[in-house]
Structures are given as C-alpha cells and as structure tokens.
Amino acid sequence: MAPSAIDERIKDVAEPRKDTLGLPEPALRRLKKAGIDLSNGYPYRPARPLYLQDVYDIRSKEWKHDDAGARADKSKSALFSAATKVTDLTTHIGTEIEGLQLKDLTNQQKDELALLIAERSVVFFRDQDISPQQQLELGKYYGEVEIHPQVAQVPGNLGVTVIWPDLQATERAANFRNPGGASRWHTDLVHELQPAGITHLHNDTVPPVGGDTLWASGYSAYEKLSPDFRKIVDGKLAVYRSAHPYLDRDRPEAGPKYVERVHPLVRVHPATGWKALWVNRAMTDRIVGLDRAESDVILNYLYDVYEKNVDIQVRFRWTPNTSALWDNRITIHNASWDYGGKHPRHGTRVTSLAEKPYFDPAAPSRREALGLLDESEKQIDGPA
Numbered sequence: 565m566a567p568s569a570i571d572e573r574i575k576d577v578a579e580p581r582k583d584t585l586g587l588p589e590p591a592l593r594r595l596k597k598a599g600i601d602l603s604n605g606y607p608y609r610p611a612r613p614l615y616l617q618d619v620y621d622i623r624s625k626e627w628k629h630d631d632a633g634a635r636a637d638k639s640k641s642a643l644f645s646a647a648t649k650v651t652d653l654t655t656h657i658g659t660e661i662e663g664l665q666l667k668d669l670t671n672q673q674k675d676e677l678a679l680l681i682a683e684r685s686v687v688f689f690r691d692q693d694i695s696p697q698q699q700l701e702l703g704k705y706y707g708e709v710e711i712h713p714q715v716a717q718v719p720g721n722l723g724v725t726v727i728w729p730d731l732q733a734t735e736r737a738a739n740f741r742n743p744g745g746a747s748r749w750h751t752d753l754v755h756e757l758q759p760a761g762i763t764h765l766h767n768d769t770v771p772p773v774g775g776d777t778l779w780a781s782g783y784s785a786y787e788k789l790s791p792d793f794r795k796i797v798d799g800k801l802a803v804y805r806s807a808h809p810y811l812d813r814d815r816p817e818a819g820p821k822y823v824e825r826v827h828p829l830v831r832v833h834p835a836t837g838w839k840a841l842w843v844n845r846a847m848t849d850r851i852v853g854l855d856r857a858e859s860d861v862i863l864n865y866l867y868d869v870y871e872k873n874v875d876i877q878v879r880f881r882w883t884p885n886t887s888a889l890w891d892n893r894i895t896i897h898n899a900s901w902d903y904g905g906k907h908p909r910h911g912t913r914v915t916s917l918a919e920k921p922y923f924d925p926a927a928p929s930r931r932e933a934l935g936l937l938d939e940s941e942k943q944i945d946g947p948a
Contacts, residue, residue: 569611570711570722571622576813580609583716585730588769588908590884598695600719607716607726615813616821619713619806623757623823629919631761632706633678633835643669643676652684657781657895658878659684666764666887667698674705677889681762682835686779686890686897690883692766696724696912699766706762707916710753714808718912727765727911729901743901749780749871750846751892752915754804755823760892761918767911770882774903777880782840782894783930784876786830788869789841791941796862799923800829801852802843826852828923829866833893838930840894841866842921870896893918 569577587595587606595602613619644650648663659680666689669677681687696718703709709723716731718724727746729738753760786794804827809820829851831842845867851859870876880888890897892915903909931937 703914
C-alpha cells in the first residue's frame with residue numbers, strides 16, 4: 565500500500581517518514597494472526613496534508629449521528645446476563661466487565677455497551693482476542709470512523725490508528741521531565757466538526773510496571789462547580805483546536821496554524837441527557853466573547869477542577885490484550901509514561917465520530933437526574 569493522502573481532495577502533501585523500528589513480539593503475533601500485510605513495513609503512514617484549507621475541506625459536512633446508547637434497553641440485561649462479572653472500579657467512573665469477547669457481541673449488546681459507556685464513561689475488558697479488523701468493524705457500528713490525515717495506521721485498515729510510544733519518540737524525544745506518549749490530560753479530536761464519541765483502545769503489549777491510563781468524569785467535573793458558577797459556563801462557547809498544525813495556503817509565511825472549531829463548554833450526552841463539562845488543557849484555546857485574560861482565568865479553574873479532584877477519576881492498570889472503550893464527550897484522559905520508555909507499549913485504536921456538540925439548558929446534571937443532590941449542590945436564591 566503506497567503512501568497517499570487519506571482523501572483525494574488533498575493535493576499538496578509531505579511524504580511520510582519511513583520507520584525501521586522492530587515490532588514488540590506480542591504485537592507481531594497479533595498482527596500476523598490477523599493476516600495484516602507487513603511486507604511494506606509497519607505502520608502505514610499516509611502522505612501528510614500541508615495546508616489548513618485541505619484539512620477543513622475533508623471535515624466540512626455534517627451528517628446525522630444515530631447514537632447506539634440512545635436506542636439501548638436501559639436495563640442492559642443482554643449485556644449483563646452474558647458477563648460473568650461486572651465491577652464498578654470507582655463510585656463515579658469506570659467499570660470492568662469479565663467473561664465477554666467484544667468481537668462476539670450481538671447488536672443489542674453493542675447498544676447496551678454504548679449506554680453503559682455513556683453512564684460510566686469508560687469500560688474495560690481484559691483478555692480480548694480481537695483483531696484490528698474486528699476492532700474497526702465495532703467502531704463502524706458506533707459511528708463514522710475517524711481516519712486521521714497524518715498519524716500512523718495499521719496497513720490495509722485505514723481508521724485503525726497505531727498507538728506506539730516508541731514510534732512517537734522517534735519524532736519527539738521524551739525523558740523524565742518531558743514525558744512521551746499521550747502523557748497530558750486531553751480529549752481526542754475536539755477540533756472536528758463532529759468530534760469523537762466512543763474510542764476503543766486495545767493494548768496488546770504493555771510494560772510490566774507502569775503505563776497506567778487515567779480518566780476523569782466530565783459529568784462529575786460539572787457537578788463539582790457551584791450552582792451559581794454553572795450559570796457562568798452554561799451556554800458559553802469555546803474554541804477547540806487540533807493537535808497537529810498546518811500551513812495556511814494563502815499565507816504560508818505566517819507559520820503553522822491549527823484547525824479550530826467552536827463548540828459549547830458544557831455539552832449534553834444524547835444517550836443519558838446529562839450535562840458534562842467539556843474542556844481540556846491541551847486543546848481548548850479560549851472562550852468566545854471574553855478577553856484572553858478573562859478566558860484564561862476561567863479555563864484554568866475548569867482544568868483544575870477536572871484534573872485535581874481524584875475522587876472523579878479512575879486509574880487503570882493495563883494487562884496484555886486489554887481493551888478500554890471510553891466516551892470522549894464526557895471524559896478527559898492521560899497516559900502515564902512512568903515506565904520511561906524502558907519497556908515496549910503497543911496498541912491499536914479506533915475512534916467513532918459522534919454528533920455535533922450541543923447544549924440544552926433544561927438538561928439535568930447526572931446527580932440531579934439520579935436524585936443524589938446534597939444541600940451544597942442546590943441553588944441558593946438570595947442571601948443564605
């Protein structure tokens with residue numbers, strides 16, 4: 565498969581680099597078992613678009629997203645009855661399911677899993693025997709699969725992204741003070757017109773110690789705000805930017821620029837109807853309508869609420885052949901690089917794009933919907 569752009573509308577490209585890293589043995593076994601063609605090297609890198617206009621052009625049309633969780637049976641009986649064990653890892657976020665293979669789920673179980681992810685933010689499955697092709701098929705069930713215009717992918721399977729910190733380190737050197745991988749709080753693909761919904765990461769190779777991933781709940785982050793402070797952010801819009809820069813075709817001398825989209829700071833999940841805080845320190849740039857100084861004060865506070873409240877986070881210890889499925893509409897995540905690149909870590913990721921973010925002032929918070937509010941969370945009108 566010769567390198568080319570992911571879309572024929574992209575005309576001006578940079579040739580991809582050639583990689584010479586040897587695959588970790590567990591990853592190699594999995595890829596060979598799946599019949600992945602490795603004869604032209606691994607991973608496959610598409611030719612990278614040079615210009616901002618081309619990247620906007622390939623993501624410029626809206627489509628109707630049919631959310632699987634919104635059509636699921638609320639009891640989730642088909643999913644739960646087939647599992648041998650279901651364990652909530654913390655009170656607010658994270659569930660592990662045992663006894664199921666993702667590749668064998670029925671459509672009803674897939675819908676119910678989507679609803680569970682919408683409620684619990686991230687769901688884990690260990691000991692999964694799943695190929696990149698089967699991972700891609702599941703991703704297509706949950707929405708339009710994102711094909712990234714410049715990141716490494718599994719040969720012959722556009723949309724299956726390669727997550728390999730050793731490969732990333734060949735482009736950006738990493739060390740203890742400047743960790744590698746995805747070791748910062750972020751949400752995937754916030755710059756899209758219709759950003760990421762469910763992401764499925766399968767790690768076939770993990771370090772013996774370290775390399776955990778952390779997720780934080782956007783439902784709970786919103787609920788940590790006082791009722792009056794929620795009024796400040798409800799309905800506000802912010803500018804979200806891409807992780808990768810491009811050149812402006814009309815003004816290339818201006819230097820690198822990012823894809824930017826405007827989305828609400830607080831969004832509502834279509835399956836649960838609950839409000840979630842939707843910001844991340846890496847890619848939320850500014851609040852629309854505020855001066856930069858004003859925007860920075862509010863955003864930095866919101867980032868801290870998300871990142872510093874450990875009771876609304878889950879930290880997951882990977883084992884080989886584990887899958888994590890999370891909802892980018894209601895979470896941020898952070899991959900710890902504490903193993904320092906001393907051991908291999910390799911996985912494949914599929915992300916399904918979802919609806920255009922929306923805000924509904926009538927939507928409840930999760931705790932409000934579930935009848936869990938305490939006195940500190942109730943609106944105070946006038947002096948206490």
